[in-house]
Amino acid sequence: MTIQFNKETFRDDYSFRNSDWAIKRFPFPFHEDSYMYSVNMEQHRGGPEGSVYEKRFDVDEHYVSEMQDRALVLADDPLRCQSLPHMTLAGWDTLELIMVSKSEDYPDLFELHRDGDRWRWINKPMGIDHTFTFMDETTLPCGPLEYITRQAQGDFAVLDQRNDMLYMDAGMVTTQADWSLDFDIGMDFFEWHAPVPLAHEMGIFKRALKFLLNIQQGAPARRLNWTMTVNPLLDTSPENYHKWGVQKTTLTPENIGAKQHLRVELQTFYRLPRSNALLFPIRCYLIAFQDIVSIPKWGRRLHRVVRDLPEELADYKGFIDNRPMMLDYLSQFDDGLPTSPGVWPDLDTEPPLTK
Amino acid sequence: MSAAPQKAKAGAEKIDVTVSAVVKLNPLVTRFEFTRTDGKDFPPFSAGAHTVVEMNDDGRTRLNPYSLMSDPADTSTYAISVRRDDEGRGGSLFMHENVKVGDRMTLSYPVNLFPLDLRARKHVFLAGGIGITPFMAMIAHLERISAPWELHYACRSKDLGSYVDELTGKYPSKAHVYFDDQDQKIALEDLLDGQPLGTHVYVCGPKGMINWVHATAAAHGWPDENVHSEEFLAPQPGKPFEVRLCKSDITIQVGEDESLLEAIERCGVDAPFLCRGGACGQCETDVVEADGTFDHRDHWLDDDEHASGQKIMPCVSRFVGKTLVLDR
Numbered sequence: 182m183t184i185q186f187n188k189e190t191f192r193d194d195y196s197f198r199n200s201d202w203a204i205k206r207f208p209f210p211f212h213e214d215s216y217m218y219s220v221n222m223e224q225h226r227g228g229p230e231g232s233v234y235e236k237r238f239d240v241d242e243h244y245v246s247e248m249q250d251r252a253l254v255l256a257d258d259p260l261r262c263q264s265l266p267h268m269t270l271a272g273w274d275t276l277e278l279i280m281v282s283k284s285e286d287y288p289d290l291f292e293l294h295r296d297g298d299r300w301r302w303i304n305k306p307m308g309i310d311h312t313f314t315f316m317d318e319t320t321l322p323c324g325p326l327e328y329i330t331r332q333a334q335g336d337f338a339v340l341d342q343r344n345d346m347l348y349m350d351a352g353m354v355t356t357q358a359d360w361s362l363d364f365d366i367g368m369d370f371f372e373w374h375a376p377v378p379l380a381h382e383m384g385i386f387k388r389a390l391k392f393l394l395n396i397q398q399g400a401p402a403r404r405l406n407w408t409m410t411v412n413p414l415l416d417t418s419p420e421n422y423h424k425w426g427v428q429k430t431t432l433t434p435e436n437i438g439a440k441q442h443l444r445v446e447l448q449t450f451y452r453l454p455r456s457n458a459l460l461f462p463i464r465c466y467l468i469a470f471q472d473i474v475s476i477p478k479w480g481r482r483l484h485r486v487v488r489d490l491p492e493e494l495a496d497y498k499g500f501i502d503n504r505p506m507m508l509d510y511l512s513q514f515d516d517g518l519p520t521s522p523g524v525w526p527d528l529d530t531e532p533p534l535t536k
Numbered sequence: 537m538s539a540a541p542q543k544a545k546a547g548a549e550k551i552d553v554t555v556s557a558v559v560k561l562n563p564l565v566t567r568f569e570f571t572r573t574d575g576k577d578f579p580p581f582s583a584g585a586h587t588v589v590e591m592n593d594d595g596r597t598r599l600n601p602y603s604l605m606s607d608p609a610d611t612s613t614y615a616i617s618v619r620r621d622d623e624g625r626g627g628s629l630f631m632h633e634n635v636k637v638g639d640r641m642t643l644s645y646p647v648n649l650f651p652l653d654l655r656a657r658k659h660v661f662l663a664g665g666i667g668i669t670p671f672m673a674m675i676a677h678l679e680r681i682s683a684p685w686e687l688h689y690a691c692r693s694k695d696l697g698s699y700v701d702e703l704t705g706k707y708p709s710k711a712h713v714y715f716d717d718q719d720q721k722i723a724l725e726d727l728l729d730g731q732p733l734g735t736h737v738y739v740c741g742p743k744g745m746i747n748w749v750h751a752t753a754a755a756h757g758w759p760d761e762n763v764h765s766e767e768f769l770a771p772q773p774g775k776p777f778e779v780r781l782c783k784s785d786i787t788i789q790v791g792e793d794e795s796l797l798e799a800i801e802r803c804g805v806d807a808p809f810l811c812r813g814g815a816c817g818q819c820e821t822d823v824v825e826a827d828g829t830f831d832h833r834d835h836w837l838d839d840d841e842h843a844s845g846q847k848i849m850p851c852v853s854r855f856v857g858k859t860l861v862l863d864r
Contacts, residue, residue, distance in 0.1 A: 454582060
C-alpha cells in the first residue's frame with residue numbers, strides 16, 4: 182500500500198493523530214487482563230499482514246513528522262546521538278541493515294543500489310538521493326549511525342558485547358520514555374537497568390541478559406514494553422523533564438480521553454554481522470485513550486490492567502498520581518464482559534460495549 | 537506478548553552451500569571453500585566467528601564447528617581449514633576423505649564467541665597449530681581498518697605450518713613464527729612486558745597453551761578482560777549410558793561414540809545448541825534426578841554449578857551411573 186504521511190507535530194500544538202488504520206494496527210501490549218513483567222521475547226520474523234510486526238523496520242503515517250521532530254531535538258541537543266570511537270563499525274552495520282531492509286520491504290519508498298562500495302540511497306518520503314562510499318565516513322554528512330537513524334523511526338541503542346556483558350556504547354535517542362543516552366553511555370546492562378523496580382529481585386535481568394548475549398545473526402527477536410504519556414510527546418527525556426513533567430498536572434476529566442496516551446515500545450534485537458554488536462531499536466507508538474476505547478476489547482482490558490497494576494509499577498511508569506482519574510475515565514468502557522485472549526482487536530467477534 | 541509467537545529453532549539459521557575449492561595445505565590440514573548454492577552473497581561476518589558444518593556421513597548427521605578464516609569483507613566465499621584428527625570421532629576425517637569440489641553441504645550462520653575487542657589500542661595474537669584460523673580473518677579485518685596487531689604463531693615444523701609462508705611473506709614485521717622441532721618458543725613474558733597500555737591478547741590453540749597464556753598474563757598484572765581465548769572441545773567418547781528425558785517422556789541410550797546432545801537429537805527431540813563445543817551455553821539443561829557421577833567437560837558452567845549436579849551441558853559432558861533424568 183502507499184502510505185499517506187501525516188503533517189503533524191509532537192510538541193506545542195500537538196497535532197499528532199492516529200488514522201483509523203493506525204488505531205487498528207496499534208501494538209496493544211496486553212495479551213490478558215493483567216500485567217506483570219516477563220522477558221516475553223519472541224522471534225522477529227514478520228507477523229500478520231499490515232501489522233507493525235510484519236516488516237523488519239515498520240514505516241507508518243507518522244514517519245516524516247517523526248523525523249522532523251528528531252531533527253528539532255538534535256538541533257537543541259546534539260548529545261542525543263553518540264557513538265564511542267570503537268562503535269563506528271557497528272554504525273555501518275546499522276546503516277546497512279536499515280537500508281537493505283527498507284529497500285526490500287518498501288520498494289516504492291526506498292531504493293538501495295550497490296556497486297561494490299559505491300552505494301546510492303534513495304529515500305523518497307524525505308526527498309533524499311545520496312551516493313556515498315560504504316565504510317568511508319568522509320562521504321557522509323555525519324557518522325553512519327546518525328545518518329541512517331535520522332531516517333528511521335524509533336530510538337536506537339547500539340550495544341557492544343564484551344566479556345559476556347552488553348555495554349551502551351552508541352545510540353540515537355530522541356523518543357525515549359524518560360532515560361538518557363548521555364547519562365547511560367558506556368554503562369553495562371545491569372547499570373543502565375538499575376532504576377527499574379521489582380524486576381531485579383525477580384531475576385528478570387539476568388535471564389534477559391543471557392538471552393540477549395545469545396541473539397544470533399539472522400535470528401532477530403522482539404518484545405513490547407509500555408508506559409503512559411500525557412500529550413503525544415515523543416521526547417520525554419530527563420533532559421527536558423522541566424518542560425514535559427509539569428504537563429502531567431494538566432489532565433482533567435474533560436480532556437483525559439484526548440490528552441492521556443498509552444505509549445508502547447516495539448523493541449527489537451539484531452546481532453550486527455561485522456561488529457558482533459547488538460542493535461536494539463526501540464520504536465515508540467502513541468495512542469490517545471479515546472482512540473483505544475474505540476476498540477471495545479481494548480477499552481475493557483486497559484481499565485483492568487491499570488486498575489490492578491502494582492503500586493511500584495504505576496509509580497515507576499510515572500502515572501500513580503493520575504491513576505484515579507484514569508480509572509474514572511476507563512471504567513466507563515468496562516462493562517465487565519470477558520475478553521478474548523491475545524492482543525488483537527477482534528472487532529468482528531468481541532461484543533460492543535453494553536453500558 | 538504478542539503477535540504470532542514463533543518457536544525458536546535449535547541451532548543458528550542455515551545456509552545451503554556448494555564446495556568450491558579443496559586445498560590440501562600439508563599432510564594434516566586442508567582448506568575448504570564454499571559458495572552459496574543459491575548464487576547469492578554470504579552474510580558478512582565478524583572476525584573470530586565460527587560456522588557449524590553439517591555433514592551427511594552415510595545417513596549419520598555430523599555437526600562440527602570451524603572458525604571462519606576467509607576475509608570477512610569478501611561475501612562471495614566462506615573458508616574453513618580442517619585439521620585431520622585420526623583419533624577423533626570422524627568429522628574431520630569425513631571432511632578430508634569424502635568432501636569434494638561440487639558437493640552440497642549446509643553451514644550455520646556465523647556465530648562469534650571469540651570477537652575482537654574493538655577498543656583495543658593493539659591486538660596481539662597467540663596461535664598454536666590449527667588455532668591460526670580465526671586470526672586469519674582477524675588480521676584481514678585489522679589490515680583493512682589499519683589497526684595495529686602482531687602475531688606469534690607456534691607450529692610443530694615448517695612442513696606442518698599452515699599459512700606460514702603467506703603470513704610471513706605479506707607481514708614480515710608483524711607475523712612471527714616458532715617451530716617446535718627447532719626448539720623455538722614464544723618468549724611470552726618478554727612479549728607481555730613490552731606492550732602498550734590498552735593492548736588485548738588473544739590465544740587460540742591447545743588447552744595447555746591457553747592456560748599458560750592466561751596464567752602468565754595474570755601473573756604479570758594483566759586484567760582478565762584483556763586476555764581472550766577460544767578452545768572448542770570435541771566431545772570425547774565414553775561408556776554408554778541411559779537418560780530419561782522427562783518433558784519428552786522418553787528414555788534414550790547414549791552410545792560410546794556419540795555425545796548426549798547427539799543422542800537427544802537422534803531420538804527426534806529438538807534441543808537448542810550453537811557451538812557444540814561446551815562454550816556458548818545454549819544447550820544448558822536442568823538435571824531433575826541423578827544417581828551417579830557427572831563427567832563435566834564444558835567451559836560454560838562454573839565449578840559450583842558443576843559440583844551442584846543440577847545442570848549439564850549435553851554437547852560435551854557425560855554421565856556414569858544408575859539414573860539420570862533431564863528436564864528436556
